[in-house]
Amino acid sequence: MPWGTHFCHFYESKDDLLDILIPYFKTGLEENEFCMWVVFDPLNEAEATSALRRGVQEANRHLAAGDIEIIPYSKWYLKDGVLNVPRVLNSWKEKLAQALNSGYAGMRVNGNEAWVTEKHWKDFLEYEEELNKVVANQKMIVLCTYPLASAKAAEIFDVARSHEFSIARRNGNWEVLETPELKQAKAKITKLNEELEQRIDERTLELAATNQELRNEIAERKDVENKLHGSRERLRALTARLESLREEERIRVAREIHDELGQTLTALKMDLLWMERKLGELMGLPAINSLLDRVVSATELVDSIITTVQKIAADLRPGVLDKLGLGTAVQYEARRFEERTRILCEVRTPETEAALPVELSTALFRIFQECLTNVARHAGATKIETELKIEDDWVILSVRDNGRGITEAELASPGSLGILGMKERAALLGGELTIQRAPDGGTIVTARLPKRGTTLHN
Numbered sequence: 001m002p003w004g005t006h007f008c009h010f011y012e013s014k015d016d017l018l019d020i021l022i023p024y025f026k027t028g029l030e031e032n033e034f035c036m037w038v039v040f041d042p043l044n045e046a047e048a049t050s051a052l053r054r055g056v057q058e059a060n061r062h063l064a065a066g067d068i069e070i071i072p073y074s075k076w077y078l079k080d081g082v083l084n085v086p087r088v089l090n091s092w093k094e095k096l097a098q099a100l101n102s103g104y105a106g107m108r109v110n111g112n113e114a115w116v117t118e119k120h121w122k123d124f125l126e127y128e129e130e131l132n133k134v135v136a137n138q139k140m141i142v143l144c145t146y147p148l149a150s151a152k153a154a155e156i157f158d159v160a161r162s163h164e165f166s167i168a169r170r171n172g173n174w175e176v177l178e179t180p181e182l183k184q185a186k187a188k189i190t191k192l193n194e195e196l197e198q199r200i201d202e203r204t205l206e207l208a209a210t211n212q213e214l215r216n217e218i219a220e221r222k223d224v225e226n227k228l229h230g231s232r233e234r235l236r237a238l239t240a241r242l243e244s245l246r247e248e249e250r251i252r253v254a255r256e257i258h259d260e261l262g263q264t265l266t267a268l269k270m271d272l273l274w275m276e277r278k279l280g281e282l283m284g285l286p287a288i289n290s291l292l293d294r295v296v297s298a299t300e301l302v303d304s305i306i307t308t309v310q311k312i313a314a315d316l317r318p319g320v321l322d323k324l325g326l327g328t329a330v331q332y333e334a335r336r337f338e339e340r341t342r343i344l345c346e347v348r349t350p351e352t353e354a355a356l357p358v359e360l361s362t363a364l365f366r367i368f369q370e371c372l373t374n375v376a377r378h379a380g381a382t383k384i385e386t387e388l389k390i391e392d393d394w395v396i397l398s399v400r401d402n403g404r405g406i407t408e409a410e411l412a413s414p415g416s417l418g419i420l421g422m423k424e425r426a427a428l429l430g431g432e433l434t435i436q437r438a439p440d441g442g443t444i445v446t447a448r449l450p451k452r453g454t455t456l457h458n
Contacts, residue, residue, distance in 0.1 A: 001141055003106055003137075003138065003139045003140065003141065004135050004136050004137055004138060004140065004141075005135070005141045005142070005164060006131060006132050006135045006141075006142045006144075006163055006164055007142075007143060007144075007163050007164050007165050007166065007167070008143070008144045008145070008146060008159055008160070008163040008165075008166045008167075009143055009144070009145045009146070009166070009167050009168070010145075010146050010147075010148040010156070010159075010166060010167070010168035010169075011145055011146075011147060011148060011168075011169070012147075012148050012149055012169060013042075014042040014043065016169050017042070017043065017112075017145060018043075018051050018055075019169075020143075020145075020167070021037070021051075021110055021143075021145070022051060022052065022055035022056070023055075024108070024110065024143060025037065025052065025056070025068060025108065025110070026055060026056045027108075028068075028108035028141075029056060029058075029062050029067055029068060031105060032103075032104055032105045033099075033104055033105050033106050033107060033108045033141075034067065034068075034069075034095075034098075034099035034102070034104040034106070034107045034108070035067065035068035035069070035107075035108045035109075036068070036069050036071070036095065036107065036108075036109045036110070037068065037069070037070045037071075037110050038071055038072070038073050038076045038077070038109075038110065038111040038112060039070060039071070039072055039073065039112055040072070040073045040112040040113075040114050040115045041112075041114060041115075043112070044072070045070050045071070045072060048070050049063070049070055052068070052070075067104075073111070073112065073115045074115075076088070076091070076111070077111075077115070083120050083123050083124065083127070085123060085126055085127045085130060088127060089127070089130055089131065089134055092109070092131070092134055092140075093134060095107060096138060096139070096140055100139065105139065106138075106139030106140060106141070107139065107140045107141075108140075108141045109140065109141065109142045109143065110142075110143045110144075110145060111142075111143075111144055111145070112145045113144055113145065113146050114145075114146065114147045121155070125158055125162060128144070128159070128162040128163070129162055132162070144159075144163065146159055148168060160177060165177060273299060321361060321362070321365055322358075324353065325353040325354070325355075325356070325361070326353075326354075326356055326361040326364060326365060326388065327349035327350060327353050327354075327388055328349075328353065329361075329365055330347055330349060330364075330365065330368055330386065330388055330397075331347045331349065333365070333368065333369060333372070334347045334372075334384075334386060337372045337376075341376050343375065343376070343381060343382060343383065343384060344382065344383045344384070345383075345384045345386065346383070346384070346385050346386065347386045347387075347388075348385075348386070348387045348388070348389075349387075349388045350388065350389060350390060354390055354395075354451075356395065356451065357452065359429065360395060360429060360449055360451070360452075363425045363426065363428070363429055363449065364388075364395065364397050364447060364449065366425060367397065367422045367425055367426070367433065367445075367447050368386070368397060368399065370418050370421065370422050371399040371422075371445050372384070372399075373418070374418055375401045375403065378403075378406075379401050379403025379404060379442070379443065380403045380404050381401035381402050381403030381442065382402060383401065383402045384399065384400070384401045385399075385400045385401075386398070386399050386400075390451065393450060393451045393452070394431075394448055394449065394450060394451060395448075395449050395450075395451050396446065396447070396448050396449075397446070397447045398444065398445070398446045398447075399444070399445045399446075400438065400442060400443070400444045400445075401442045401443055402441060402442045403441070403442050403443065404441070404442075405437040405438060405441050405442055405443055406435060406436075406437055406443045407437075411435060419435060422445070422447070426447050426448070426449055429449050429450065430449070430450050431447065431448050431449030431450060432447075432448055433445070433446070433447045433448075434446050434448075
């Protein structure tokens with residue numbers, strides 16, 4: 001029976017009474033419930049205690065522990081021979097609170113109502129009705145017992161109506177008598193359960209179909225993701241290959257400009273200097289003076305062309321990067337940038353030039369060049385601090401300026417191709433590049449690449 005049950009029992013004999021009450025209290029004691037047994041004829045306290053000991057194996061322990069209390073009706077229901085309904089109801093509430101505070105799971109009660117006379121009948125029916133309210137939603141089960149032989153038909157009807165259900169033995173058989181309200185409630189619950197089961201079945205089918213659709217969609221998405229991942233890998237490999245080819249072409253063009261064009265211009269300059277000396281020996285003639293001026297001017301022009309060619313070759317591929325290494329190349333590029341822009345550049349590099357893979361050195365150098373370009377175009381800075389260091393198996397390049405600082409919008413802008421290019425260069429070698437606004441102003445760019453240089457192409 002669930003908590004909050006209030007039912008009654010009609011009995012004909014003492015055996016009928018014990019057939020119900022001993023199992024009733026045995027179950028309560030086994031479930032750690034506090035039990036109260038209010039007795040009246042045909043059972044007194046001693047007989048009830050003796051019957052409990054015969055029917056419950058550990059009855060003595062429960063009695064000694066106070067798990068069950070057996071008291072006569074006169075001590076519980078009446079005071080000075082008067083039934084005070086509010087007093088009795090409050091006593092039940094206090095007993096329940098004490099039981100719960102003592103650690104019991106709840107309270108199980110029986111009261112033998114054979115003592116109720118016509119004098120008390122009206123008040124006791126009021127008590128039974130109010131007890132329904134006390135028991136409802138509480139951890140309490142109440143069984144009221146009535147003698148069937150001495151009860152009148154009207155009294156039986158009144159008792160049955162004031163309880164959830166009644167049990168009685170008739171012709172040797174136990175029967176359960178339910179009120180019409182309880183029967184209707186059970187019928188309604190049965191109908192609701194059937195409807196609920198049907199709705200659950202329908203909903204289960206719907207969920208199964210939905211789950212299948214979701215599984216199909218997930219499978220399709222995974223397939224698309226795999227294809228997209230493959231496309232990205234192929235695109236990244238292609239980008240790496242194109243970048244490698246472009247770098248190779250820069251090296252070739254820079255070498256040809258430096259070697260072929262540079263040598264030719266140098267030879268031309270030497271010829272012009274020779275002519276300048278020879279013409280200087282013929283000084284004095286007006287025509288010779290004019291010709292000498294032209295030769296001197298041509299020599300100066302050749303000097304300017306040689307300087308421009310050297311600059312173009314350095315922009316395409318600084319020879320110092322291949323000959324002296326990344327650290328020296330960064331210092332060289334910083335000096336060139338400082339001369340062009342008048343922005344102070346401080347560079348810190350390792351004392352000893354480390355031997356790095358060509359692709360790694362090239363990537364970091366190009367990232368450094370892009371940082372300088374961005375500072376010159378957008379930062380409004382007056383100073384740049386650059387540090388190149390090697391930690392364990394990583395090469396780290398950090399570039400910090402004191403400008404206005406990059407904004408979140410600029411970082412997220414799809415048009416920031418320079419930023420995307422730097423990040424892609426780092427990713428191609430298995431590294432990463434971060435850009436953040438410095439707390440005290442300016443922008444910090446940090447490239448962190450593995451020293452061995454992991455690429456995505458052969």
